[in-house]
Amino acid sequence: MSRYLTEINSIIAGHVNSLENALVYGENLDRGSYLSGLSRNLTASETRRIVNVGNCEYTHCGVGFGAMMGGVNAVLFVKQLDFMLLGMDHFVSTYHSIRASKIENLGSFTIVAAVYDQGFQGPQSSFNALQDICSMARISGFTLTNSADAEAVAAREISAPGFRILALSQRCAGDSIFTPNTLEQSSDCSTFRYQTGTDLSIVCANFSLPYGLELAKAMGQHGLSASLLSVNPVNAPDWSLLLEDAAKTGRVLVLDDAKGFNGLGTAVAQIVQQARTETRVHLCKRSARIDFGVSLDAFDAPSIDVVLRTFGLTGALL
Amino acid sequence: MNITSILAGDLQRLEPKKFGPAGRMVQLRLWQHLVNELLKQKSFQVPVHLGFGTEALVTAIDEALTTDDELVLTHRNAVFNMARAESLHPILNEYRMLESGHGAGKLGSMNLSNPAGGVTYSSSILGNNLSVACGLAFARAIRPSPGIVCAVTGDGAMEEGAFYESLVFARSHGLRVLFVVDNNDHSMVSKIHERRCNIHIASLCEAVDIPFQLLEGDDLETYIATTKKLRKAVAENNSPACIEFRTCLLNQHAGPTPGWPTDPLRIDLNDGLLIGDASKDPIAKLQATLGSTSFETITCHLGVAPLC
Ligand SMILES: Cc1ncc(C[n+]2csc(CCOP(=O)(O)OP(=O)(O)O)c2C)c(N)n1
Ligand SMILES: [Mg+2]
Numbered sequence: 163m164s165r166y167l168t169e170i171n172s173i174i175a176g177h178v179n180s181l182e183n184a185l186v187y188g189e190n191l192d193r194g195s196y197l198s199g200l201s202r203n204l205t206a207s208e209t210r211r212i213v214n215v216g217n218c219e220y221t222h223c224g225v226g227f228g229a230m231m232g233g234v235n236a237v238l239f240v241k242q243l244d245f246m247l248l249g250m251d252h253f254v255s256t257y258h259s260i261r262a263s264k265i266e267n268l269g270s271f272t273i274v275a276a277v278y279d280q281g282f283q284g285p286q287s288s289f290n291a292l293q294d295i296c297s298m299a300r301i302s303g304f305t306l307t308n309s310a311d312a313e314a315v316a317a318r319e320i321s322a323p324g325f326r327i328l329a330l331s332q333r334c335a336g337d338s339i340f341t342p343n344t345l346e347q348s349s350d351c352s353t354f355r356y357q358t359g360t361d362l363s364i365v366c367a368n369f370s371l372p373y374g375l376e377l378a379k380a381m382g383q384h385g386l387s388a389s390l391l392s393v394n395p396v397n398a399p400d401w402s403l404l405l406e407d408a409a410k411t412g413r414v415l416v417l418d419d420a421k422g423f424n425g426l427g428t429a430v431a432q433i434v435q436q437a438r439t440e441t442r443v444h445l446c447k448r449s450a451r452i453d454f455g456v457s458l459d460a461f462d463a464p465s466i467d468v469v470l471r472t473f474g475l476t477g478a479l480l
Numbered sequence: 481m482n483i484t485s486i487l488a489g490d491l492q493r494l495e496p497k498k499f500g501p502a503g504r505m506v507q508l509r510l511w512q513h514l515v516n517e518l519l520k521q522k523s524f525q526v527p528v529h530l531g532f533g534t535e536a537l538v539t540a541i542d543e544a545l546t547t548d549d550e551l552v553l554t555h556r557n558a559v560f561n562m563a564r565a566e567s568l569h570p571i572l573n574e575y576r577m578l579e580s581g582h583g584a585g586k587l588g589s590m591n592l593s594n595p596a597g598g599v600t601y602s603s604s605i606l607g608n609n610l611s612v613a614c615g616l617a618f619a620r621a622i623r624p625s626p627g628i629v630c631a632v633t634g635d636g637a638m639e640e641g642a643f644y645e646s647l648v649f650a651r652s653h654g655l656r657v658l659f660v661v662d663n664n665d666h667s668m669v670s671k672i673h674e675r676r677c678n679i680h681i682a683s684l685c686e687a688v689d690i691p692f693q694l695l696e697g698d699d700l701e702t703y704i705a706t707t708k709k710l711r712k713a714v715a716e717n718n719s720p721a722c723i724e725f726r727t728c729l730l731n732q733h734a735g736p737t738p739g740w741p742t743d744p745l746r747i748d749l750n751d752g753l754l755i756g757d758a759s760k761d762p763i764a765k766l767q768a769t770l771g772s773t774s775f776e777t778i779t780c781h782l783g784v785a786p787l788c
Contacts, residue, residue, distance in 0.1 A: 194669030216639035216676035217606050217667060244605065248640075282525040282577065282588060 164309070167199050167335040173312045174274055174328070175203040177320040181235045183269070184210040187225075188239035189217055198335065200276055201239040223249030223273075227256045227325070230271040235321055240275040243329055244289045253299035257325050268323040276332045277305075277369065279421070291420035292329045293368065296395035303327040304351060304394045307371040308340040311392065315351050331369040340375060352399035355407060359387030361475060363411045365404065365434075366392040367427040368420035373463035377415070380466035384477025395426045401433055408434045408441050413473045416445045419461035444472050483517050483749060486510075486783060491568040499778055501700060502770060504563065505539040506753065506778045509763045511562045512731075513749040515572070519736035524575040526588040531559040532730035532737075532747060532755055534662060536762040537695075538563050540703035541630060541660060544711045545598065548627025552613040553602040554637060555590040556662070564597030600629075607633070607640030610659070614646050617655035621718075628656040628714045636667030639676060644684070650720035651688045658714050659690075659722040664729040685722050696726035698762035699769070728760040753784060 178186055186204055188197065191214050196202040206212045215222060222238055223246070229236040240246055246253075260268075279290035296303040304319065306312040306328060319326050342356035357378060366374040371392050381388040389407045393399075408414050414434050418427025431445040448461045470477055491511070494503040512530050519528060531538065534556075542563040545551070553560050558571070561582070565571055574581025575589055582594040590604035600616060603609040613631035620627065633643060638661055650657040661681060665672050672678065685692035691713055693706055703725075710721045730747070731737040737747040747755055758765040767775045779785040 189675070190668045190670050193674065214670060214675050217636045218639045218641060220641055248605075 163338040164341075165335070166337045166339040167330070167332075169309050169339045170306055170312050170330050171199055171202050173309065173316050174320070177316040178237050179203075179205050179210075181237070181321055182207075182209045183233065184235040184237065185213065185225075185229050186210060186237045186239070187213040187215050187222070189215060189241065191215075191239055197239055197241050198276070198332070200241070200274065200330070219245045219248040220251070223252040224256065226271040226273070227252055227260060230269040230323075230325065231260060231265055232269065233267040234269045236269065236271045237320065238271075238273045240273060243275040243277045243292060246273060246275055246295065246327070247289065250295070250298065253295065253301060253325075257299060257301065261324075270321055270323055271325045272320050273327045275327060275329050277329050278332045279369075280333050288421065290368065291422040291425060292327060293395035293420055293426040294422050295327065296397075297425070300397055301325055301327070302350075302394070302396040303329065304396075305368050305392075306330045307334075307366070307369060307392060308342060308356075310342045310345045310356070311351070311354050314345070314347060314354070315394075318351055333369065334372065337372070340371065346403060348400045348403045350396050350398075350400050352394050352396035353391060353401065353403045355389060355391045355403060357388070357390045358407070359389045360411060361386040361413065362388040362469070362473060363404075363407045363414045364388050364390050365414060365416045365430060366390070367416065367418040367425070367430065370417040370419040370461065370463070373419070373461065374417055377463075377466060377469060381469075381477070384466065384470070384479055386475060386477045393426060393430055401430075401437075404430070405434065405437050408438050412441050413475075414441055414443045415464075415469060415473070416443065416447075417463060418445070419448045419463075421448050442473060483514065487514060487518075489783075493566050494778075494781065499781065501539050501543050501704060502766060502774075503778045503781070504542065505535045505700060505766060506763060506775070507782060508535045508538060508559055508562050509753050510782050510784060511568045512559060513747070513753065514568065515558065515575070516731065516736055516747055517749055518572070518575075524589075525577065526575050526590075527734040528558055528575060528589045529556040529734045530731045530737075531556050531662075533664070533728045533760070533762060534559055534725075536698040536700050536703050536766070537660075537662060537725040537727055539700060540707045541632075543704045544707035545630055546627060547598070548625070549711070550598050550600045550616060550627065550629050552600055552609045552616065552629060552631045553593070554606070554609060554632055554634060555602070555604045556634065557592055557599070557602040557632075558589065560632065561592050561594055561597070561599055561602075564594055564599050566597075570594075606637035607642030609633070610642050610646035611649070613657050614649050614653075614655055617650065617657045618653065620656060621654070626715070628658055628711060630658045630660060630711075632660045632662060634667070635661065635663040635665060635672060636670075638679070638681075639667075647685070647688050647690060647720065647722070651690055654718045655720060656714050656718060657720040658711055659720060661722065661724040662727055663724050664727045666729050666733070668733050681722065681724050690719070691721040693721075693723045694726070695723060698727075698765045700762075700766060728756075730755045730761065749784075753779065
């Protein structure tokens, strides 16, 4: 079984290496551990430059948008999503202006960033809510949690005109990657479904898929069947797959391990509730309290017993 | 060398009157060795950025600053925090994420501060601390209080626009900030020429009319005298100044050294306090300057004499 980070790297590198007219850049991009493995296997060509750059993220983000306006495919590799907060102005203002203008032959700009939220790096190194950046800038972001999503997102996004952020979880770097047997998806990659059930829809936001997988498995062990889905913070999302699943099960559990007040999990719970008023929706959101330390900062995913009780399900342990 | 028994001791700061800055500087080396050995044993979950090779710089700043002054640091704050601590234990306990740590186990390593020791703030985000230092210096002007703010940065962090902006801001508003650049020609795994053009800081400072001094060679007396002179200028002129120290980082970017089995860098307390010769190791330089007898008086007192 492939390791999460190795597999994600191989998928992303595969797509980046087929770009033409490309600027592939980042801090320590081609040295040392290659950003803990994130930027390995990148190859240069006559029209694809691989550039190691200094520490000036505001500039990196501006450069990406400029290159994109000049018709280039820019890919910025970033060790830690936190550092992209320095690029917020470009995400919000620069990209908004670009979208409002008519630029011919617009290139692409993709940021590939690792998310560090294990809890022990320090108070400033725990930003994990990609969705909050996306919400503020009204851009699309994708949290890559498994090989099928990663492939679908990379294939659709990396060379597409415009801007997006792809994020992966450093917390899961050494874990075996989840490789779903089946995959249904919305065309905009806002929703993926890996398994279909009749008793409960488990909808995972941010990097909560591993928790969702455990619960889906536990449901099976109790003689119940769950659908397992994940959602991304995408601009103007198509939620039809999600709503179709919710209508079928009538019960939706939303998991969201992003730290913050509201965000994608809250939005999804609300959308389902409003569109399917008869559906029972329960949101399990990481607390927004400012705590630090491995135990304090962890996502409190509900146990299977709590889930069964919450939805009034009776399962018999098989 | 029984590291366990050294760690079991009180690890108190050497008496400044008796051993002076040289004693402090050697103690900083020993304390870093202890942390490095603990890192090798995987004693901490937090990644610590040690500064073997920066002891002369850190000692000079520690000596030059008065009790009115404050320090604003970066991710590589471990040695500065050691210089400002009465004992190593609260630092070790912070790295263990215990309540008895300097930051009650909530700051970890990269953000470690210790207001009681004059370390107000540390940031793991490159360039972040520089504008905060300007704000702290502004507070000293608005709620009149003596002293200066010393803001440390690196050859990597100064690539952030915040470095330039803070120089301009501090100069424009007459802020008492001493900017210190620890130039170790290192940013994670990139040397300067591998990532950018050279930046002539003297010219940058000249452009915004800020006094600048370049220090290299690790001579402790010169370092202290020059840092004191610039600190005095900042305090008296109500205007910033900048010092660039050329240093040699003798350890890996973060974590233990060696960092992996085939790591060419080796640091082992059992081999002694020194890591290189006087051309790159400030402790070897100090030993040469002091002479073996004086140096051994210090190491004897620290309980590590046979090592040197
Ligand atoms: C805004 C930001 N970008 C990138 C990083 C990742 N990073 C951590 S330390 C470091 C190198 C900094 O080099 P320098 O300022 O010279 O300090 P040194 O480690 O050499 O002491 C980098 C790039 C960061 N912490 N913050
Ligand atoms: Mg450096």
